[in-house]
Amino acid sequence: MIREATPADADFAAPLIYEAIGGIAYTLTGTSEPACAIAEVRRFFAQAGNRLSYENAVVAVDGDKRVGLALFYHGSQTAVLDRPFVEHVERKTGKAPHIVKEARDDEFYLDTLVVSREYRGKGIGKALLEAFEQECRRRGFGKAALLVDEENGRARKLYESIGYREDGKIKVSGHWFSHMVKQAAVSV
Template identity: 30%
Template sequence: MFEISHATPGDSKEAVGLLREAMGEIAMTLTQESDEERILSALEEYFKNPSTRIGYPRVWLYREKDEILGAINLYLGDEAKRLDEAILESIRNRGKHLEALEVECEEGDLYIDSIAVSPKARGRGIAKKLIEHAYGEARRLGASQLSLVVDCDKIEVKEYYARLGFVTEGEKWLGGHLYYRMKKPLV
């Protein structure tokens, strides 16, 4: 039996460990760090802060028998800039400089910032269940569509989302890397 429920601050190590892999190079931009230990530390700080884009209130966890096997980070496009304020402040407090973070989504979207499944649980449909959950959240929140970005080097990932009903809307540069912007309208 499984459950999908909100994360709590106490889930930070496990949840960030999963989401970090999905973030790829965006995590370096988001933290302005290059050392993996510092990246994880900053991401855990962001996770524990409910006012950030990856704050625990915006992370849902897939659990089986109290074990976290998947995570999805969701937020409304309308909130993106506000959710980045605390991240920018944290970057400044660490002596780094970044004017603004690139907004990956649009108003009206429920944006899938990151989705990850534990390597030991892949191939069991967990990502699909998390996306179905996101679809339900999008409806509940009144979003017009789900959206996400996929690294242009990861064609198999793009094809996976296409099988789930996402369509490619275009390309977007983020952190010096090219991504496909994909959306799934609510019907």
């Protein structure tokens, strides 16, 4: 089952988000220590109004166990959703971070998709992708997009199998990703 996330999911979500986004977590939190980055991601997840917020997430559950999550938002909202991170890092370090805009303004963007290690390979990632695409259609957006790590061939194969096509590359926090898009059949 897929359900909307709540602030109470922060303890579950933070380590998984950190695992999925790696160095991007350091850019967003202004720290280079994994435990500190996870703590900051946890705090941001429990708050409204940022890209990692529970407001932008769904959680996959198996019975009463949380097993995966997806974070998504419209690309036109990137600056607003990244502002809390910029302000946080400026307060912490005295310098604004360089946060690369991953999503284009005309697309519904899958920021993060991650499944707990012991539940991988059981179709949960695909179910989370379907929930993301369903939300894209429900909101009336015509294009879904995501980034896939150049080194993650398994994820790329999954995305291509359901219709995503690469339309460019982008370097985020020192690492290369393929930007992939899929036209969404908009519900009327």
